[in-house]
Amino acid sequence: MASTxxxxxxxxxxxxxxxxxxxxxxxxxxxxxxxAPHIIASAYPVExxxxxxxxxxxxxxxxxxxxxxxxxxxxxxxxxxxCKSTLLEGGGIGITIETATSxxxxxxxxxxxxxxxVETTYKLLxxxxxxxxxxxxxxxxxxxxxxxxxxxxxxxxxxx
Numbered sequence: 001m002a003s004t005x006x007x008x009x010x011x012x013x014x015x016x017x018x019x020x021x022x023x024x025x026x027x028x029x030x031x032x033x034x035x036a037p038h039i040i041a042s043a044y045p046v047e048x049x050x051x052x053x054x055x056x057x058x059x060x061x062x063x064x065x066x067x068x069x070x071x072x073x074x075x076x077x078x079x080x081x082x083c084k085s086t087l088l089e090g091g092g093i094g095i096t097i098e099t100a101t102s103x104x105x106x107x108x109x110x111x112x113x114x115x116x117x118v119e120t121t122y123k124l125l126x127x128x129x130x131x132x133x134x135x136x137x138x139x140x141x142x143x144x145x146x147x148x149x150x151x152x153x154x155x156x157x158x159x160x
Contacts, residue, residue: 003123003124004121004122004123005121005122005123005124006119006120006121006122007119007120007134007137007138008117008118008119008120009116009117009118009138009141009142010115010116010117010118011115011116011118011141011142011145011146012109012113012114012115012116013113013114013115013116013145013146013149014111014112014113014149014153015113015114015148015149015152015153016108016112016113016114017081017106017107017108017114018078018081018106018159019152019158019159019160020081020106020114020116020145020148020149020152021078021081021104021106022159023148023151023152023158023159024106024116024144024145024148024149025083025104025106026050026078026083027159028043028144028148029043029044029045029056029058030043031147031148031151032058032144032147035147035148035150035151036143036144036147037061038061038063039060039061039063039064040058040059040060040061041059041060041061042058042059043056043057043058043059044056044057046070048073050073051073051076052073052074052075052076053072053073054072054073055070055071055072055073055088056070056071056073057069057070057089058070058071058090066090066091066092067090068089068090069087069089069090069091070087070088070089070090071085071086071087071088071102072085072086072088073085074086074101080105081105081106081107081114082103082104082105082106083103083104084101084102084103084104085101085102085104086099086100086101087099087100087101087102092133094125095125096124096125096128096130096133097122097123097124097125097128098122098123098124098125099122099123100120100121100122100123101120101121101122102118102119102120102121103118103119103120103121104116104117104118105117116145118141120137
């Protein structure tokens with residue numbers, strides 16, 4: 001029987017919450033190919049204008065174990081820097097994972113920075129188990145937000 005499980009991750013940053021949310025989440029499809037071309041070959045919206053129901057696709061280089069990932073935005077609250085999305089294609093969907101959803105919230109900290117809080121819930125296909133995938137997913141997300149952070153620190157007028 002397939003089981004549902006989840007994992008969480010927190011990433012601290014000196015960058016303000018709204019800037020990091022805009023760059024590292026909402027506009028990552030634009031920034032990713034520029035900041036991580038060795039991993040992300042291209043990325044673009046497939047459906048919608050960036051609001052709830054929008055779908056975007058990321059195409060990866062051979063550095064990743066899969067070539068494509070499509071995700072759908074299920075919930076968005078820009079004021080609270082929070083969103084939820086569902087993985088539609090790639091990233092193990094149909095191979096080891098039946099479904100996967102992510103909840104990302106970027107919260108302000110007292111020092112003017114932020115903390116990114118991620119919770120991913122997934123349902124494995126019958127007979128499947130995850131080994132290094134969770135560690136790899138956490139490392140990838142950390143790298144995404146640290147790349148966005150470095151960009152924002154180097155470009156203080158971006159995403160204000």
